[in-house]
Amino acid sequence: MAGAAEERGPGPAEGEQRQEQHVACQVFPERLAEGKPGQGFLSSFFNNNRKCQLMLLKTLETSSRMLGRALRSPLGLSTPIQENLCAITNQRVYRPLLEQDPYVKLLLDAMKHSGCAVNKERHFSCEDCNGNVSGGFDASTSQIVLCQNNIRNQSHMNRVVTHELIHAFDHCRAHVNWFTDLRHLACSEVRAANLSGDCSLVNEIFRLHFGLKQHHQTCVRDRAILSILAVRNISKEVAQKAVDEVFESCFNDHEPFGRIPHNKTYARYAHRDFQNRDRYYANI
Amino acid sequence: MADGGGWRPPRPCEAYRAEWKLCRSARHFLHHYYVHGERPACEQWRRDLASCREWEERRSAEAQRSLCESERARVQATRKHALVWALRQSPPADWHLPLPQEEKDQ
Numbered sequence: 001m002a003g004a005a006e007e008r009g010p011g012p013a014e015g016e017q018r019q020e021q022h023v024a025c026q027v028f029p030e031r032l033a034e035g036k037p038g039q040g041f042l043s044s045f046f047n048n049n050r051k052c053q054l055m056l057l058k059t060l061e062t063s064s065r066m067l068g069r070a071l072r073s074p075l076g077l078s079t080p081i082q083e084n085l086c087a088i089t090n091q092r093v094y095r096p097l098l099e100q101d102p103y104v105k106l107l108l109d110a111m112k113h114s115g116c117a118v119n120k121e122r123h124f125s126c127e128d129c130n131g132n133v134s135g136g137f138d139a140s141t142s143q144i145v146l147c148q149n150n151i152r153n154q155s156h157m158n159r160v161v162t163h164e165l166i167h168a169f170d171h172c173r174a175h176v177n178w179f180t181d182l183r184h185l186a187c188s189e190v191r192a193a194n195l196s197g198d199c200s201l202v203n204e205i206f207r208l209h210f211g212l213k214q215h216h217q218t219c220v221r222d223r224a225i226l227s228i229l230a231v232r233n234i235s236k237e238v239a240q241k242a243v244d245e246v247f248e249s250c251f252n253d254h255e256p257f258g259r260i261p262h263n264k265t266y267a268r269y270a271h272r273d274f275q276n277r278d279r280y281y282a283n284i
Numbered sequence: 285m286a287d288g289g290g291w292r293p294p295r296p297c298e299a300y301r302a303e304w305k306l307c308r309s310a311r312h313f314l315h316h317y318y319v320h321g322e323r324p325a326c327e328q329w330r331r332d333l334a335s336c337r338e339w340e341e342r343r344s345a346e347a348q349r350s351l352c353e354s355e356r357a358r359v360q361a362t363r364k365h366a367l368v369w370a371l372r373q374s375p376p377a378d379w380h381l382p383l384p385q386e387e388k389d390q
Contacts, residue, residue, distance in 0.1 A: 115375035122383070142379050171376060174369040187368040201318050214321035249365040258362070262315040269302065276295060283294045284355040 045128065052126035052148035055157040059104055060120055101158045102267035103197065106274055107165040110256035116172035123168070133230055135160040137167035139178040144168060163196040169256065182232070186242040187250040189224035194250075195257055198223055216260075220251060291348060294355050297336040304329035328354060 108118055122143075129136075129147035134156070136145045144164040151157050170176050170188045177184045193199055199219035204211070211218060221243055228239040254260060256274060261267040273280070293300075306312055307326035316324040332354050338347040 116379050122380075141383055142376065143383070170369075172372070172379065173375075174367070174371050176369055184369055201314070212318055214319065216319040246368050249368055252362075252365050253367065254362070260315075260319060262312075262319075265306070269306070272299065273295075276299075279292070280294045280355070283291055284352050284359065 048128070048148040049126050052146055052151060052157075055151065055154050056120065056124055056126065056146060056161070058154060059101055059158050059161050060108070060118075060124075061100065101162070102264050102271055103162040103261060104158065104165065106256060106267060106271040107162065107169055109271070109274060111165070111169055111172055114169070114172045116168070118165075118168070131230070135164050136231070137164045137171070139167075139171055139176070142168070142171065159197050163192045163198060166192040166195055173255070182228070182234070182238070182242040183246050185232070186224060186228060186239070187246045187253075189227040190220055190243060190247060190250040191253060193220040193223040193227070194260060195254065197261070197263075200262065217251065221247065293336045293339055293348075293351055295336075297333065297340055300329060300333040300336050304333050 111118055124144050124146060126146050126148040128149045129145070132150060134147050134150050136147075137143075138145055144161070144167075146157070146160060146164075151160055167188050170191065171178075176188060178188075194216075197203065199216050201212075201216075204215065204219055209215075209219065221240075224243050225236065225239045228234070228242065229236060232239070257267070257270040258273055259266060259270055261270055304326060307324055307329050312324060316322070332351060335344075335347040335350045335354075338344045339351070
């Protein structure tokens with residue numbers, strides 16, 4: 001289980017077929033108006049919305065905090081039984097069950113450090129989306145949109161949140177001209193495809209894209225182009241040209257990870273390095 | 285580089301050991317080949333681990349110099365490519381502002 005938990009798993013086969021076409025788009029050209037689901041789909045809307053909210057909560061909430069709340073006695077004191085439970089559940093074998101996704105944890109910490117602390121209610125929205133998009137970052141409102149009708153499992157939610165947080169991180173740390181400079185959009189999409197786990201070997205195999213030597217780069221290019229085409233009314237050739245122009249620079253920009261996080265182990269190491277950055281830069 | 289009096293290795297020695305161990309793993313070989321199309325180079329992590337331990341045991345100036353040089357080279361490697369965009373001096377002004385009123389009313 002620990003091995004399986006290391007990879008950013010694509011989810012069950014049924015969901016994977018949908019994921020084949022799913023792209024995370026940067027800015028929605030048309031967000032469906034909130035609060036106006038068709039009467040016939042009201043029940044489905046609220047069910048999907050609740051599922052989305054719960055999965056998002058799981059992605060964002062630090063599990064140790066959740067465990068702490070669960071174990072706290074009414075008097076706010078820990079008992080010997082509770083202390084033993086903590087000791088047991090801190091063991092390595094239980095970590096995958098309790099750990100907040102390390103990709104998300106690092107991104108949230110990095111954004112807070114950059115002055116963009118993320119608030120779940122303000123910066124996330126679960127909505128129905130057109131087409132096969134999984135999510136998007138709306139730069140005009142600084143909000144991440146999660147497509148509740150297209151995100152089916154927790155693993156997928158974690159990956160979509162990571163992808164969109166990378167866009168949000170870029171928005172926070174740089175003057176990104178999302179709407180007026182195609183190269184900026186292309187750069188953020190290259191980074192998001194590269195660093196979110198979208199193009200992991202396992203995910204590509206599940207998409208029936210077989211390739212090994214340098215295939216990661218092919219995947220990043222292709223998915224960046226797909227994401228651009230999802231939000232811009234341009235030809236594939238124009239999108240490809242923009243990706244080609246920025247690829248060298250943006251593929252090698254690994255902030256805030258400092259490396260390409262191939263799985264959760266790399267993401268944990270990246271988070272460890274992020275927490276150590278003061279010592280690091282003071283001693284080189 | 286910080287003054288020798290207050291200096292310590294940029295990373296704990298255990299971090300160098302963990303990086304070296306990860307670099308030499310079969311999984312990392314696969315990931316690296318999948319991304320870069322070549323085998324990874326792990327020797328520098330081994331040298332850094334040795335330097336770190338040497339500094340811990342003997343406070344060797346040569347070990348300190350070697351570590352600093354190695355880490356500065358790593359930082360330089362990350363700054364090799366010019367950024368596509370200009371970095372901000374401060375976060376976006378509207379990041380923390382409430383959502384537009386018409387959305388809230390809906």
